[in-house]
Amino acid sequence: MKNDKITSRDVDFAKWYTDIVRAAHLADYTSVKGCIAIEPNGYAIWEKIQSIMDKKFKELGHVNVQMPLLIPENLFNQEKELIEGFAPELIWVTEVGNKKFDERFAIRSTSETLFCDYYKKHITSYKDLPKLYNQWCNVFRYEKETRPFLRSREFLWQEGHTVHASEEEALKETYQMMEVYRWFNHEILAIPSITGKKTEKEKFAGAEFTLTNEDLMYNGVCLQDGTSHYFGQKFSKAYDVKFTNKDNQEEYVYYTTWGKTTRAIAAIIMVHADDYGLVLPPRIAPKQVVIIPIGNDDKVNNLCNKYKEELSNSNIVSYIDDSEKSPGFKFAEAEVNGIPVRIEVGLRDLESNKITLVRRDTREKISVDCNTDIVKCVSELLETIQKDMYKRAIERRDKLTFEAHNLEEMKNILNTQPGFIHAMWCGSPECEMKIKEIKGCKSRCILEEKPIDDKCVCCGKEAKHHVIWGIQY
Amino acid sequence: MKNDKITSRDVDFAKWYTDIVRAAHLADYTSVKGCIAIEPNGYAIWEKIQSIMDKKFKELGHVNVQMPLLIPENLFNQEKELIEGFAPELIWVTEVGNKKFDERFAIRSTSETLFCDYYKKHITSYKDLPKLYNQWCNVFRYEKETRPFLRSREFLWQEGHTVHASEEEALKETYQMMEVYRWFNHEILAIPSITGKKTEKEKFAGAEFTLTNEDLMYNGVCLQDGTSHYFGQKFSKAYDVKFTNKDNQEEYVYYTTWGKTTRAIAAIIMVHADDYGLVLPPRIAPKQVVIIPIGNDDKVNNLCNKYKEELSNSNIVSYIDDSEKSPGFKFAEAEVNGIPVRIEVGLRDLESNKITLVRRDTREKISVDCNTDIVKCVSELLETIQKDMYKRAIERRDKLTFEAHNLEEMKNILNTQPGFIHAMWCGSPECEMKIKEIKGCKSRCILEEKPIDDKCVCCGKEAKHHVIWGIQY
Numbered sequence: 001m002k003n004d005k006i007t008s009r010d011v012d013f014a015k016w017y018t019d020i021v022r023a024a025h026l027a028d029y030t031s032v033k034g035c036i037a038i039e040p041n042g043y044a045i046w047e048k049i050q051s052i053m054d055k056k057f058k059e060l061g062h063v064n065v066q067m068p069l070l071i072p073e074n075l076f077n078q079e080k081e082l083i084e085g086f087a088p089e090l091i092w093v094t095e096v097g098n099k100k101f102d103e104r105f106a107i108r109s110t111s112e113t114l115f116c117d118y119y120k121k122h123i124t125s126y127k128d129l130p131k132l133y134n135q136w137c138n139v140f141r142y143e144k145e146t147r148p149f150l151r152s153r154e155f156l157w158q159e160g161h162t163v164h165a166s167e168e169e170a171l172k173e174t175y176q177m178m179e180v181y182r183w184f185n186h187e188i189l190a191i192p193s194i195t196g197k198k199t200e201k202e203k204f205a206g207a208e209f210t211l212t213n214e215d216l217m218y219n220g221v222c223l224q225d226g227t228s229h230y231f232g233q234k235f236s237k238a239y240d241v242k243f244t245n246k247d248n249q250e251e252y253v254y255y256t257t258w259g260k261t262t263r264a265i266a267a268i269i270m271v272h273a274d275d276y277g278l279v280l281p282p283r284i285a286p287k288q289v290v291i292i293p294i295g296n297d298d299k300v301n302n303l304c305n306k307y308k309e310e311l312s313n314s315n316i317v318s319y320i321d322d323s324e325k326s327p328g329f330k331f332a333e334a335e336v337n338g339i340p341v342r343i344e345v346g347l348r349d350l351e352s353n354k355i356t357l358v359r360r361d362t363r364e365k366i367s368v369d370c371n372t373d374i375v376k377c378v379s380e381l382l383e384t385i386q387k388d389m390y391k392r393a394i395e396r397r398d399k400l401t402f403e404a405h406n407l408e409e410m411k412n413i414l415n416t417q418p419g420f421i422h423a424m425w426c427g428s429p430e431c432e433m434k435i436k437e438i439k440g441c442k443s444r445c446i447l448e449e450k451p452i453d454d455k456c457v458c459c460g461k462e463a464k465h466h467v468i469w470g471i472q473y
Numbered sequence: 474m475k476n477d478k479i480t481s482r483d484v485d486f487a488k489w490y491t492d493i494v495r496a497a498h499l500a501d502y503t504s505v506k507g508c509i510a511i512e513p514n515g516y517a518i519w520e521k522i523q524s525i526m527d528k529k530f531k532e533l534g535h536v537n538v539q540m541p542l543l544i545p546e547n548l549f550n551q552e553k554e555l556i557e558g559f560a561p562e563l564i565w566v567t568e569v570g571n572k573k574f575d576e577r578f579a580i581r582s583t584s585e586t587l588f589c590d591y592y593k594k595h596i597t598s599y600k601d602l603p604k605l606y607n608q609w610c611n612v613f614r615y616e617k618e619t620r621p622f623l624r625s626r627e628f629l630w631q632e633g634h635t636v637h638a639s640e641e642e643a644l645k646e647t648y649q650m651m652e653v654y655r656w657f658n659h660e661i662l663a664i665p666s667i668t669g670k671k672t673e674k675e676k677f678a679g680a681e682f683t684l685t686n687e688d689l690m691y692n693g694v695c696l697q698d699g700t701s702h703y704f705g706q707k708f709s710k711a712y713d714v715k716f717t718n719k720d721n722q723e724e725y726v727y728y729t730t731w732g733k734t735t736r737a738i739a740a741i742i743m744v745h746a747d748d749y750g751l752v753l754p755p756r757i758a759p760k761q762v763v764i765i766p767i768g769n770d771d772k773v774n775n776l777c778n779k780y781k782e783e784l785s786n787s788n789i790v791s792y793i794d795d796s797e798k799s800p801g802f803k804f805a806e807a808e809v810n811g812i813p814v815r816i817e818v819g820l821r822d823l824e825s826n827k828i829t830l831v832r833r834d835t836r837e838k839i840s841v842d843c844n845t846d847i848v849k850c851v852s853e854l855l856e857t858i859q860k861d862m863y864k865r866a867i868e869r870r871d872k873l874t875f876e877a878h879n880l881e882e883m884k885n886i887l888n889t890q891p892g893f894i895h896a897m898w899c900g901s902p903e904c905e906m907k908i909k910e911i912k913g914c915k916s917r918c919i920l921e922e923k924p925i926d927d928k929c930v931c932c933g934k935e936a937k938h939h940v941i942w943g944i945q946y
Binding site: 028030031032033035036037038039040043044046047063064065066068069071072087088090091092093094095096097104105107114117121122134137138140142152153156252274353406427 | 502504505506508509510511512513516517519522536537538539540541542543544545548551561562563564567568569570574576577580582590594595606610611613626627629695709758801
């Protein structure tokens with residue numbers, strides 16, 4: 001039964017999105033303008049994202065640290081490009097009690113400044129390198145609109161900040177961490193992101209270049225979801241972070257940063273959820289299986305407990321919903337919360353030795369012998385769901401992927417059904433700006449491995465880059 | 474060999490403390506006044522604290538959430554007692570870019586305000602209760618001095634905020650969470666905290682009562698380390714958090730909060746560390762064993778790898794230090810970092826089939842057959858270290874625990890060697906203030922189960938409470 005608290009996705013996508021967020025208890029607006037409360041169901045997804053990514057980071061030699069939230073204005077000003085990019089979005093602390101501070105403190109919108117200041121003090125020799133630091137924290141950017149997970153003044157993220165003794169090593173790190181994000185989206189979130197390089201205009205303020213993961217939402221709007229920046233020696237020169245190299249000469253360190261945010265939760269929703277609620281890929285679902293007893297009966301309850309125990313022993317996270325709600329209510333709740341597999345154990349079914357498994361992604365019901373090997377059965381089903389969700393996401397992405405050979409075609413696509421638009425580009429900012437005039441369409445990323453087999457989509461001159469364009473969140 | 478970067482503990486305790494923090498790379502001062510950077514070794518301890526406590530919280534039914542960092546001034550003002558207690562320590566956000574906000578926002582020093590505001594919106598019936606929410610986050614209090622982990626403007630903590638349908642249930646939660654903190658300190662940190670109730674003067678602003686864990690540092694100074702507050706209906710009335718009870722009547726919810734901070738790291742240092750560096754109880758050590766090959770030899774390296782693999786398979790966290798440093802340097806580094814067990818594998822020892830195990834806590838060297846069951850041997854040694862550290866901490870605490878029967882005795886103790894001072898108290902704030910005049914000595918907690926077998930230590934009148942007093946950080 002369709003949840004009447006959820007607007008249909010095809011009727012009003014924006015309303016559908018916020019309906020899902022609230023119906024699945026992922027987050028809510030608060031009395032603090034522009035800031036959201038991440039509720040238990042939403043935070044549990046973030047914890048799962050953290051645990052999987054953090055493990056991967058650590059396998060690659062990274063360690064976690066915690067830098068201050070507040071950044072003194074004079075320190076921030078040392079890197080002009082950074083502050084210019086961020087200045088209008090910065091939020092300032094100016095007072096304690098009723099007393100003014102001598103200097104303003106920015107609340108971090110990103111922490112390059114503090115990491116550089118730290119590294120400056122702690123690095124002297126090539127023996128101190130590399131430093132592979134990461135932090136999980138809250139950051140602030142002043143936003144006028146608020147949409148949970150998608151846009152809010154405060155959000156959560158991880159920011160990696162690494163320094164290296166050579167350009168080669170730092171470049172390797174930049175590409176390696178992009179690959180981690182790509183892997184995570186494809187393998188864990190079942191989101192077939194496209195990975196490429198940002199144009200000069202769209203790269204991170206102060207970076208030499210920026211790599212990005214671009215997701216395509218169900219409605220054809222693009223979402224940047226994980227970026228990896230190569231800074232070269234730009235920041236280390238601005239903040240004077242030097243080391244003595246093997247040849248006993250002073251050199252500036254090579255610097256990279258990379259980050260992924262709670263936006264990933266928005267992507268999960270907008271790629272996978274449907275009119276019945278959230279749909280979670282099994283590998284990121286905090287709870288993978290719900291077991292629902294129908295009727296209060298010893299045989300039913302014992303079987304539920306047995307399944308729960310067997311699944312737990314095999315590291316499949318399940319829970320029994322033995323609350324006083326009606327079975328129908330429990331089914332709907334599990335559905336809106338996106339639990340990948342539902343096991344219904346009812347007396348009547350048991351008379352013929354049957355139980356019912358329900359896939360959240362397709363809502364398909366599967367009748368199974370109650371004496372089946374439940375671990376094998378459920379783990380195979382979870383794997384199938386993960387694969388099918390990924391496959392459907394690829395199909396949707398490909399269906400909304402277009403080619404444009406001139407501005408007219410570009411306009412037609414964007415006015416009909418936006419998506420990923422492949423089009424060649426001469427590399428001039430003027431053409432990029434002109435394309436932006438069509439519904440705010442921006443370059444998503446440059447695909448360096450793709451062929452350049454046409455003239456610039458805008459000016460018709462020689463093209464330099466194969467670019468994906470689209471409308472963004 | 475004593476580390477020459479570490480002042481002797483008995484010569485200058487305060488200097489010794491900061492020397493340990495820096496030499497073990499736990500934290501450092503930053504260019505942000507009053508704020509510290511938690512470095513990888515320090516943050517790894519916090520991650521371990523988080524993982525053990527978070528698991529326990531979840532076993533007891535708690536879930537994690539994330540509320541905003543910023544609190545609008547008008548919301549904060551709704552609960553007068555709270556703001557009065559915190560007002561001088563509050564740090565305010567007033568500007569974005571170069572524009573003033575219409576209203577100031579406090580940076581959270583604690584989040585009762587936001588949790589109440591959230592609960593108000595989300596609770597209607599007894600069916601919505603209890604809500605057992607916790608959050609891990611950063612908080613701010615304006616401090617004039619800065620001492621890493623002990624006192625800084627920003628620190629990390631967890632804050633539990635739970636609401637219940639009855640006083641009984643909320644009281645049970647308050648005591649239960651105190652017991653979690655007590656368990657954690659005794660069993661995991663090997664710190665024999667004393668648990669009791671704060672006096673009216675020392676309780677949390679706005680609470681009905683506060684339970685506390687009080688640790689005794691090596692130098693006899695006390696440290697509050699984990700508190701659990703019962704608020705009754707005080708906050709729910711101030712913030713209008715109501716529910717319809719089973720009798721269909723409106724009632725205010727019963728509220729508790731409880732928190733533990735990065736101060737726990739300060740306690741670990743000041744209870745266990747010595748002149749050679751940090752000493753970590755095995756159960757909280759992020760790395761429990763370091764394996765150090767002496768000489769670059771296949772036989773040595775193979776054995777190191779074998780040990781590492783066997784220990785990993787049994788969930789004992791070990792690492793091989795195969796860096797290019799000298800063995801002596803590696804020994805000292807492992808020692809200053811507090812790694813509980815060091816395994817030295819050297820060619821000469823191997824000629825007689827021996828390896829050396831070194832306990833960090835006692836620095837005792839143990840010669841062991843190289844074919845020993847390394848997992849059994851090391852896990853038993855880790856258990857012994859944990860127990861011995863706890864035992865020594867109890868001995869030290871008891872040695873620094875005194876009784877005072879009048880003000881003169883109190884003064885003598887505090888002037889000679891501070892510690893935990895048992896003394897009876899009449900309950901009057903005047904006597905509490907008078908005692909505070911002696912070197913700032915404060916009531917640590919009321920021991921409700923202990924006998925009242927004397928007159929008030931200050932006024933000599935009838936005593937109401939058995940209290941522990943001491944000088945605090």
